[in-house]
Amino acid sequence: MYLKKERSIKTIFVQGPYLGYRLLLVAVLSCLLIFIDLRFDYLDKVRHVMSSALTPIQWLSNLPTGAVNWVDELTTSRSQMNEDVDAMKARMLVLERKAQKFAFIMAENGRLRELLNASGVVDESVKVAELIGVSPDPFSHNVLVNKGQSSGVFVGQAVLDSNGLIGQVVEVSEFTCRVLLISDNSHAVPVQVNRSGVRAIALGTGTFDQLTLANVPDTADIEVGDLLVSSGLGGLFPPGYPVAEVSSVQHDPSKPFATVTATPKAQLNRSRLVLLVSKKINELGNEELVKEGEG
Amino acid sequence: MVANRASVFFITICFITAFIFSVLVLPNAVSFFRPEWVAIVVIYWVIKAPSQVGVVVAWTAGLLLDVLEGGLLGVNALSLAIVAYLILTMHQRIKLFPLIQQSFTVFLVVGIHLMIGHFILSIVGDSVPGIIYLIPAISSAILWPFAALFIDKLAIKLR
Numbered sequence: 462m463y464l465k466k467e468r469s470i471k472t473i474f475v476q477g478p479y480l481g482y483r484l485l486l487v488a489v490l491s492c493l494l495i496f497i498d499l500r501f502d503y504l505d506k507v508r509h510v511m512s513s514a515l516t517p518i519q520w521l522s523n524l525p526t527g528a529v530n531w532v533d534e535l536t537t538s539r540s541q542m543n544e545d546v547d548a549m550k551a552r553m554l555v556l557e558r559k560a561q562k563f564a565f566i567m568a569e570n571g572r573l574r575e576l577l578n579a580s581g582v583v584d585e586s587v588k589v590a591e592l593i594g595v596s597p598d599p600f601s602h603n604v605l606v607n608k609g610q611s612s613g614v615f616v617g618q619a620v621l622d623s624n625g626l627i628g629q630v631v632e633v634s635e636f637t638c639r640v641l642l643i644s645d646n647s648h649a650v651p652v653q654v655n656r657s658g659v660r661a662i663a664l665g666t667g668t669f670d671q672l673t674l675a676n677v678p679d680t681a682d683i684e685v686g687d688l689l690v691s692s693g694l695g696g697l698f699p700p701g702y703p704v705a706e707v708s709s710v711q712h713d714p715s716k717p718f719a720t721v722t723a724t725p726k727a728q729l730n731r732s733r734l735v736l737l738v739s740k741k742i743n744e745l746g747n748e749e750l751v752k753e754g755e756g
Numbered sequence: 757m758v759a760n761r762a763s764v765f766f767i768t769i770c771f772i773t774a775f776i777f778s779v780l781v782l783p784n785a786v787s788f789f790r791p792e793w794v795a796i797v798v799i800y801w802v803i804k805a806p807s808q809v810g811v812v813v814a815w816t817a818g819l820l821l822d823v824l825e826g827g828l829l830g831v832n833a834l835s836l837a838i839v840a841y842l843i844l845t846m847h848q849r850i851k852l853f854p855l856i857q858q859s860f861t862v863f864l865v866v867g868i869h870l871m872i873g874h875f876i877l878s879i880v881g882d883s884v885p886g887i888i889y890l891i892p893a894i895s896s897a898i899l900w901p902f903a904a905l906f907i908d909k910l911a912i913k914l915r
Contacts, residue, residue: 480810480811483810483812484837487833487837491815491830495880499880521776525781595782597780599787599788605826631826
């Protein structure tokens with residue numbers, strides 16, 4: 462009783478006169494944090510620890526989606542499932558046929574490169590990961606994926622889905638990582654037109670279905686329907702993965718550059734399974750690639 | 757006066773729930789209307805227990821929210837600390853307001869919270885044009901009476 466009384470007296474006095482100073486203290490601290498976080502990377506360690514500790518909250522927030530999927534799976538009819546399995550088997554057959562040829566073409570490509578004295582092809586290994594969260598801020602396009610440092614994910618890693626490039630890893634915690642999508646306002650990918658080899662940079666626009674190409678000369682050989690693949694020039698993204706398809710090209714005489722927009726190939730707001738790709742030079746070739754793909 | 761003391765456990769649960777709701781996966785169109793759950797919880801507890809939840813707690817909650825949302829560290833922390841400060845300076849009056857008037861105060865304070873965030877992000881060069889970013893202030897104000905009554909009921913049940 463005595464204790465409670467003393468505490469209730471404190472409510473009036475302790476919080477009173479120092480309030481302004483407290484606010485000033487935390488305001489200065491926040492500004493310092495914002496500045497350091499913006500300019501330097503000292504805080505990455507802190508962020509790593511904190512977001513690892515907050516992982517349970519991310520899991521919990523993903524529960525409703527998980528439950529919906531589970532119920533969805535539960536209520537799928539048997540015939541529907543059989544149909545799905547048949548379709549997948551057919552698709553697998555088609556892909557396997559391609560893969561058979563792929564091994565042969567890879568070997569041939571390697572021999573040709575040796576003849577040309579070109580450097581060896583860098584092989585990539587992939588990890589399958591699942592999406593567990595989407596940024597709550599509708600203006601920033603980033604998603605949370607369920608593989609983190611404990612699975613060897615690193616900042617700058619390229620992320621794909623089955624159709625094309627999705628984005629890159631920008632933040633890693635122990636069990637999750639944050640992926641910035643190619644459609645985010647602040648994102649840019651070096652690309653190349655698959656048909657003509659013209660290089661450009663694809664900028665995100667903040668909408669899921671549109672990218673714009675920056676500084677494309679009016680004379681550049683780009684047409685509607687062209688496939689844009691990653692050029693690998695930034696050193697970040699592995700070359701050759703589809704990024705987008707050109708959806709419109711406008712030549713406006715009053716502007717110094719052509720206005721080119723493209724639609725991302727990847728299903729940025731739909732895919733649930735993603736692939737984390739890492740560049741890796743290995744002599745073992747395909748065997749290792751397959752092994753890692755299963756894990 | 758004894759009523760001022762609330763269990764730390766219950767306050768923590770409120771904050772955790774608010775965190776979960778603020779990162780819950782929603783369809784993109786709906787997420788424009790997502791209320792500022794953490795701000796609402798901060799406002800509620802600053803009014804109910806000003807001796808326990810103040811500027812520093814609000815700041816910490818904001819920092820955790822920054823980490824959860826993957827944004828710039830310190831933005832939500834600063835704006836939530838200012839929210840707590842604003843409410844603290846007038847908590848004795850707000851306590852007596854009818855719910856509608858409280859809702860209006862929440863609208864203003866959450867609006868200020870959003871504007872501070874928007875202001876900092878536009879200095880940094882990360883901002884979005886237009887005033888759509890203020891929509892959560894409206895949804896938070898609409899949510900306020902329900903949230904306040906709900907937490908009240910729960911607090912009485914748990915006592």
